[in-house]
Amino acid sequence: MLTLPNWVCKKEEYIAQKDSDYFITKSLLGIIRMLRQLRFHKQVKFKCSSSVGATILSIIIIILCACSHKSAFLLCISALLFILLSILDGKNIFRLLKHSIAITFLSSLVLFPAIYFYGNSTILLIPVKTFLILLSIGLLTTYYNWHSILDVMNKFHVPTIIVFIFDTTLRYIVLLGETAQQILYSLKIRSIGKNKQKSKALGGVMGVVFQKSKKMSEEMFQAMCCRCFTGSYSNLHKQKLTYIDFIMFLIGVIYCWLFFVLERV
Amino acid sequence: MIEINDISYSYYKEAVLEHFSLNIKEGEAIAICGDNGSGKSTLLKIINGLIFPQNGSYRFENIEINEKQMEIAEFSKQFHQKIGFVWQNSDTQLFCSSVEEELAFGPVQMGLSEEEIQKRVNDTLELLDLSKLRNRPPYYLSGGGKKKTAIASVLTMNPSIWTLDEPLSSLDRKTREWLIEFFLALKKAGKTIIFSSHESNLVEILADRAIVL
Amino acid sequence: MHIPENYLSPSTCAVIGATMLPIWGIAIKNVKKEIKKEKLPFIGICAAFSFLGMMFNIPLPGGTTGHAVGGTLIAILVGPHAACLALSVALFIQALFFGDGGIIAFGANCFNMAFLLPYAGYYIYRFIKDKFNSAKGEIVAASIGSYIGINLAALAAAIEFGIQPMLFTNELGQALYCPYPLSVSIPAMMIGHLTIFGLAEVIFTVALLVFLKKTSPELLRQDEKISFKFAYFAVIAFIFLSPLGLIATGTAWGEWDPKELAELDFMGKPLGYIPQGMTTGFNIDALFPDYAISGLPEWFAYILSAIIGTAILVILFKLTSLFVKNKQEASCFVLC
Numbered sequence: 001m002l003t004l005p006n007w008v009c010k011k012e013e014y015i016a017q018k019d020s021d022y023f024i025t026k027s028l029l030g031i032i033r034m035l036r037q038l039r040f041h042k043q044v045k046f047k048c049s050s051s052v053g054a055t056i057l058s059i060i061i062i063i064l065c066a067c068s069h070k071s072a073f074l075l076c077i078s079a080l081l082f083i084l085l086s087i088l089d090g091k092n093i094f095r096l097l098k099h100s101i102a103i104t105f106l107s108s109l110v111l112f113p114a115i116y117f118y119g120n121s122t123i124l125l126i127p128v129k130t131f132l133i134l135l136s137i138g139l140l141t142t143y144y145n146w147h148s149i150l151d152v153m154n155k156f157h158v159p160t161i162i163v164f165i166f167d168t169t170l171r172y173i174v175l176l177g178e179t180a181q182q183i184l185y186s187l188k189i190r191s192i193g194k195n196k197q198k199s200k201a202l203g204g205v206m207g208v209v210f211q212k213s214k215k216m217s218e219e220m221f222q223a224m225c226c227r228c229f230t231g232s233y234s235n236l237h238k239q240k241l242t243y244i245d246f247i248m249f250l251i252g253v254i255y256c257w258l259f260f261v262l263e264r265v
Numbered sequence: 266m267i268e269i270n271d272i273s274y275s276y277y278k279e280a281v282l283e284h285f286s287l288n289i290k291e292g293e294a295i296a297i298c299g300d301n302g303s304g305k306s307t308l309l310k311i312i313n314g315l316i317f318p319q320n321g322s323y324r325f326e327n328i329e330i331n332e333k334q335m336e337i338a339e340f341s342k343q344f345h346q347k348i349g350f351v352w353q354n355s356d357t358q359l360f361c362s363s364v365e366e367e368l369a370f371g372p373v374q375m376g377l378s379e380e381e382i383q384k385r386v387n388d389t390l391e392l393l394d395l396s397k398l399r400n401r402p403p404y405y406l407s408g409g410g411k412k413k414t415a416i417a418s419v420l421t422m423n424p425s426i427w428t429l430d431e432p433l434s435s436l437d438r439k440t441r442e443w444l445i446e447f448f449l450a451l452k453k454a455g456k457t458i459i460f461s462s463h464e465s466n467l468v469e470i471l472a473d474r475a476i477v478l
Numbered sequence: 479m480h481i482p483e484n485y486l487s488p489s490t491c492a493v494i495g496a497t498m499l500p501i502w503g504i505a506i507k508n509v510k511k512e513i514k515k516e517k518l519p520f521i522g523i524c525a526a527f528s529f530l531g532m533m534f535n536i537p538l539p540g541g542t543t544g545h546a547v548g549g550t551l552i553a554i555l556v557g558p559h560a561a562c563l564a565l566s567v568a569l570f571i572q573a574l575f576f577g578d579g580g581i582i583a584f585g586a587n588c589f590n591m592a593f594l595l596p597y598a599g600y601y602i603y604r605f606i607k608d609k610f611n612s613a614k615g616e617i618v619a620a621s622i623g624s625y626i627g628i629n630l631a632a633l634a635a636a637i638e639f640g641i642q643p644m645l646f647t648n649e650l651g652q653a654l655y656c657p658y659p660l661s662v663s664i665p666a667m668m669i670g671h672l673t674i675f676g677l678a679e680v681i682f683t684v685a686l687l688v689f690l691k692k693t694s695p696e697l698l699r700q701d702e703k704i705s706f707k708f709a710y711f712a713v714i715a716f717i718f719l720s721p722l723g724l725i726a727t728g729t730a731w732g733e734w735d736p737k738e739l740a741e742l743d744f745m746g747k748p749l750g751y752i753p754q755g756m757t758t759g760f761n762i763d764a765l766f767p768d769y770a771i772s773g774l775p776e777w778f779a780y781i782l783s784a785i786i787g788t789a790i791l792v793i794l795f796k797l798t799s800l801f802v803k804n805k806q807e808a809s810c811f812v813l814c
Contacts, residue, residue: 002446002447002449004451004454005385005392007384007388007423008420008423011425011455012347012423015343016338016342016346017376020338023537026535026543027534030535034576037576062581063488066483066484066488067488069648069654103482107482107484114657114658122650122652126484133483134483137574138577146575161506165525165563165567167522168519168521168522168525168526169522169529169568169571170571172522172526172527173526173529176523176527177526179356180530182354182358183358183360186350186352188345189315189345189348189350190419190422191342192342192343192345192346192374192422193346193374193376194376195373195374199684200685200688202681203685204360204361204362204689205360207689207690208356208357208360209527210555211690212356214697216523217522217523221518362688363692363693402693402694405694
């Protein structure tokens with residue numbers, strides 16, 4: 001029979017001290033929130049249509065929105081975005097609005113002093129524009145999963161290498177994020193008193209994540225070799241343009257026209 | 266000591282635990298069995314206060330463990346000292362730059378004296394036969410070495426409840442036998458042990474009762 | 479430090495985005511040369527790593543926390559070219575999926591955080607490290623590099639913000655984008671970065687580097703000899719480009735004390751490699767008291783002061799390294 005040291009057999013009399021290690025909880029919350037958000041993106045909403053039209057429309061809307069200085073045009077954009085938003089289910093609507101409104105609020109808080117100091121009221125358009133742009137990006141990433149958005153890059157003949165890097169990054173953010181989450185949990189439950197070397201603990205967490213990512217990248221390369229990777233990376237499911245894409249293009253053209261008419265006044 | 270009453274937990278609408286209740290007395294050894302994905306790890310995480318059940322209640326020493334309670338820093342530290350957790354994947358449990366530092370991490374935070382810390386670390390290194398690996402970085406140890414280091418790092422905190430997630434998975438025979446002996450010694454010393462396992466052997470030898478999820 | 483949407487005019491974003499194109503091109507070319515083409519997964523995984531790094535809260539003295547970008551660290555770990563690509567990818571994903579930083583301002587954010595930060599941080603790190611050539615020197619080099627790197631990026635963002643109200647106004651003279659001029663934007667950005675965020679960056683970089691040096695030194699990049707030709711060229715180019723700033727800011731020239739602006743805009747930007755503390759220590763007024771009367775044209779005075787400033791810094795570094803070689807222990811004291 002194994003004999004345990006004396007101190008193990010005794011019950012530990014220990015009173016915890018206070019220490020501010022809020023950085024662990026804060027980092028954990030950030031990562032958990034991020035992982036949850038990425039999982040949301042995995043949900044495919046409209047399988048039938050390709051994302052090419054929607055992505056191009058989003059880009060057009062974002063650029064026009066950024067260039068616009070007239071509330072009339074911004075009103076036109078918000079009409080489109082709110083229609084698209086209203087089609088979604090309540091949970092997604094709440095998530096999108098919460099996110100966009102939070103950032104918009106911050107932005108207007110930063111700009112607020114300018115109204116007093118410079119008597120500049122046109123500046124109020126900026127938070128509105130920010131809100132619309134965030135909403136349109138949010139809508140795009142809610143309606144389509146990230147694989148199909150990255151697929152659009154293929155359509156535009158972005159080098160496959162770059163598409164491949166993006167794809168790997170998104171996959172490994174989830175994998176490494178989960179690892180980091182576990183290590184942070186473990187650091188949290190072992191932080192039972194005063195830690196004088198907090199940055200050292202932090203170095204350990206990120207250090208292990210880095211070691212792991214280096215190992216993963218080597219293994220991934222070897223696995224790719226084993227499956228006859230030749231250096232080029234091609235995507236199997238090529239998207240075909242559908243009538244929805246053309247509707248999207250059409251909406252884009254209409255908005256360009258609206259922009260030129262309304263902004264000239 | 267541990268009272269779990271009618272708890273439910275689900276990941277993204279997929280329920281892993283439903284209306285589950287469990288009472289554990291001090292000094293008991295409990296095995297949690299079940300298929301993959303049946304919620305063993307989830308239950309252990311709930312017991313460790315890392316995640317919180319969406320329904321039902323979890324009481325530890327007559328204190329309700331919930332998000333609000335765990336936000337009180339002193340309480341959660343005290344709580345984590347009492348319950349030690351050995352993860353299934355040792356990689357994610359070790360984050361110090363050497364085995365020795367890993368072992369000293371708990372005692373140093375508890376504010377023990379220098380001698381006491383040294384004694385604990387030395388005792389533990391000897392007990393788990395890790396003395397040779399003392400200055401090695403944990404990340405580069407073998408699977409068995411990592412598991413032993415993870416267990417040693419919990420041992421130095423001397424918790425009264427041990428939770429172990431699949432403690433014997435992917436270990437060689439020698440390490441397994443040694444670990445079983447170690448768990449028996451812990452049990453004899455009056456520690457509460459809660460572990461999940463697929464090994465009928467370990468369940469038979471160690472557990473007072475087994476719970477199938 | 480992520481520049482949000484609509485703070486910069488689309489044209490500013492377009493110009494800065496266009497300058498990023500050749501930078502990305504050079505980075506890809508160099509990465510292909512350095513890392514074998516087949517090891518591409520590495521870049522993606524590095525991007526994932528830097529993305530996660532930006533999510534971490536860094537414990538600061540006094541119980542507060544701050545975020546770091548970790549650009550210099552990534553550059554030290556995988557080389558500046560790979561870091562540039564990895565950070566760009568991470569920034570893109572932040573903009574697209576998390577609303578951190580604008581889509582249109584993506585080029586500007588990349589310029590600050592994926593170009594200025596890693597390259598400046600890395601070259602400063604290498605420059606100091608090669609001079610000291612010791613373990614302690616390396617840590618000191620990394621902390622100085624990361625500190626200057628993040629502050630340089632913040633300064634660039636501040637300047638991008640600050641030139642908006644001078645360049646883009648409507649008929650009434652009201653600013654259309656960021657309404658704050660340089661005199662507001664620079665202090666607003668720099669106060670936070672010289673203190674909290676600079677410190678967070680240093681802590682993050684040093685903590686990880688120390689851990690990796692101890693546990694897996696073989697994972698750290700084996701640095702091949704690099705030439706500082708490019709860096710020297712950049713410094714010289716910046717010195718001679720410094721009067722350009724005069725033209726750009728010309729419209730608003732009368733509004734502020736020119737000396738104050740000169741110090742911020744011209745000493746900070748062209749001589750990006752100068753630590754902030756040293757810049758303030760080197761006082762233009764002391765060298766050129768009242769240079770307007772001395773008959774020198776302004777642009778010439780700026781070039782002259784930039785040259786002298788750079789030379790003095792190089793001299794200071796050489797003197798310090800001479801001193802440190804003799805007394806290793808003192809290195810931390812002198813440089814911190």
